[in-house]
Amino acid sequence: MKTYTHPPRDQWKILLARPLQQENETIRQRVEQIIDRVRRDGDAALRELSDQFDGVKLVSPVVTDEEIEAADGRLSETLKAAIRQARENIAAFHGAQKMAPVRVETIPGVVCEQRSVPIRSVGLYVPGGSAPLFSTVLMLAVPAQIAGCREIVLCTPPRRDGTVAPEILWTARLCGVTRIFKVGGAQAVAAMAFGTQSIPKADKVFGPGNRYVTMAKQLLGLSAVAIDMPAGPSEVMVLADGTARAEFVAADLLSQAEHGPDSQAILVTTSAALAKEVAAQVEKQLRALNRADIAARALEESRIFVVASDEEMAAMANCYAAEHLIVETADPEAVALRIEHAGSIFLGHFSPESVGDYASGTNHTLPTSGWAVAYSGVNLDSFCKKITLQRLTAEGLRNIGETVERMATAEGLDAHRNAVTVRLNTCK
Ligand SMILES: NC(=O)c1ccc[n+]([C@@H]2O[C@H](COP(=O)([O-])OP(=O)(O)OC[C@H]3O[C@@H](n4cnc5c(N)ncnc54)[C@H](O)[C@@H]3O)[C@@H](O)[C@H]2O)c1
Numbered sequence: 001m002k003t004y005t006h007p008p009r010d011q012w013k014i015l016l017a018r019p020l021q022q023e024n025e026t027i028r029q030r031v032e033q034i035i036d037r038v039r040r041d042g043d044a045a046l047r048e049l050s051d052q053f054d055g056v057k058l059v060s061p062v063v064t065d066e067e068i069e070a071a072d073g074r075l076s077e078t079l080k081a082a083i084r085q086a087r088e089n090i091a092a093f094h095g096a097q098k099m100a101p102v103r104v105e106t107i108p109g110v111v112c113e114q115r116s117v118p119i120r121s122v123g124l125y126v127p128g129g130s131a132p133l134f135s136t137v138l139m140l141a142v143p144a145q146i147a148g149c150r151e152i153v154l155c156t157p158p159r160r161d162g163t164v165a166p167e168i169l170w171t172a173r174l175c176g177v178t179r180i181f182k183v184g185g186a187q188a189v190a191a192m193a194f195g196t197q198s199i200p201k202a203d204k205v206f207g208p209g210n211r212y213v214t215m216a217k218q219l220l221g222l223s224a225v226a227i228d229m230p231a232g233p234s235e236v237m238v239l240a241d242g243t244a245r246a247e248f249v250a251a252d253l254l255s256q257a258e259h260g261p262d263s264q265a266i267l268v269t270t271s272a273a274l275a276k277e278v279a280a281q282v283e284k285q286l287r288a289l290n291r292a293d294i295a296a297r298a299l300e301e302s303r304i305f306v307v308a309s310d311e312e313m314a315a316m317a318n319c320y321a322a323e324h325l326i327v328e329t330a331d332p333e334a335v336a337l338r339i340e341h342a343g344s345i346f347l348g349h350f351s352p353e354s355v356g357d358y359a360s361g362t363n364h365t366l367p368t369s370g371w372a373v374a375y376s377g378v379n380l381d382s383f384c385k386k387i388t389l390q391r392l393t394a395e396g397l398r399n400i401g402e403t404v405e406r407m408a409t410a411e412g413l414d415a416h417r418n419a420v421t422v423r424l425n426t427c428k
């Protein structure tokens with residue numbers, strides 16, 4: 001990891017650039033072609049693309065009931081207990097996010113309401129290219145079920161032998177997923193956006209994924225389907241002062257670096273001594289990882305910054321808008337108060353980000369690439385839409401009618417005004 005000491009503020013944006021951005025245009029073109037093929041040829045395109053990108057010849061993308069049932073015998077009881085515990089925590093946190101209906105009488109006789117309604121049919125993408133992220137099933141299916149979505153469809157890449165990891169299948173059944181398909185990448189997102197002969201069209205597509213998946217969501221989100229947000233290659237920023245333990249900080253940085261070669265880990269610290277120790281710890285801990293090669297590639301585009309103050313640390317965090325921000329300082333709450341842009345914040349020396357990845361209760365599907373400036377991570381509300389209602393009495397219309405007539409007249413919209421006037425004429 002390269003270290004920068006007191007980088008000038010006007011350089012921050014450049015030094016905090018996300019990895020491989022220059023490849024975005026190539027990825028966009030490739031994904032556009034995939035989308036076109038799925039729109040045109042449906043299941044036939046899925047078969048060809050699974051062969052091309054996943055190296056597997058599939059007759060059908062459907063995961064059968066027999067496959068799902070067989071998964072039960074393939075998980076240890078201890079893993080099942082861990083997944084159940086995580087599910088409970090995620091359900092507790094997301095269940096508490098239910099919003100009460102809003103009802104306000106804005107002026108006498110004019111009542112406005114807002115009701116939350118579940119999105120009927122949702123499509124969940126669960127990454128499986130380099131690791132079968134069954135924890136993502138929990139993060140998407142648990143809130144979908146609590147929200148009351150009727151159809152919960154899940155797509156995940158097939159493995160080379162044409163199967164899906166039993167952990168994904170078992171967790172999907174636990175969380176009420178209605179149908180599962182073995183399709184990955186941009187083609188899975190396109191299939192859920194348009195529908196194919198086998199895969200039903202979803203009203204909204206959710207889930208994280210690599211840059212192909214994320215590009216497909218962004219392109220289709222403009223034209224064919226609603227999406228949660230861009231949730232691409234994982235990233236973490238750690239803010240640390242002299243009270244932080246280098247061993248902990250290095251472990252946190254590596255925990256996201258191991259996701260993929262295009263992941264990024266950034267340390268911002270007020271302590272030059274800590275910066276040195278963390279760099280050494282990263283090298284040491286890296287050697288012991290089973291995904292050391294992947295993490296090492298991510299570290300090539302990762303950075304350490306030494307800055308002057310807590311205020312500068314927070315400013316750099318706001319400039320980066322990290323998916324995950326870990327604050328390992330003497331007073332993390334005070335630093336967090338300065339944070340405006342982050343997907344999810346982890347406070348103190350004993351709050352590793354991986355706890356949020358799996359089991360604490362918060363959602364791990366979070367905005368990346370700086371999108372935390374405007375998007376929230378997945379939450380219960382992501383699976384709902386709001387419908388407003390209003391009801392006016394004759395008195396209410398008398399109270400508000402003239403205001404509307406004046407505004408409609410000023411916009412030159414006579415018919416709008418008349419819809420009020422014809423009624424007022426009957427109840428003067
Ligand atoms: N932001 C978040 O909330 C979040 C959460 C979890 C995981 N992630 C990220 O999800 C990603 C998972 O990536 P992954 O690759 O392991 O799995 P993935 O399931 O996202 O992607 C695998 C699929 O990509 C497609 N693909 C691979 N190479 C391709 C190519 N050259 N052209 C076209 N398509 C191609 C294949 O169809 C394959 O099935 C990681 O980057 C991880 O960091 C992000």
Ligand SMILES: N[C@H](CO)Cc1c[nH]c[nH+]1
Nearest residue numbers: 133135136234235357364
């Ligand atoms: N850190 C990922 C989100 O960027 C989520 C995840 C799943 N499994 C492990 N981690």
Ligand SMILES: [Zn+2]
Nearest residue numbers: 234255256357
């Ligand atoms: Zn993770």
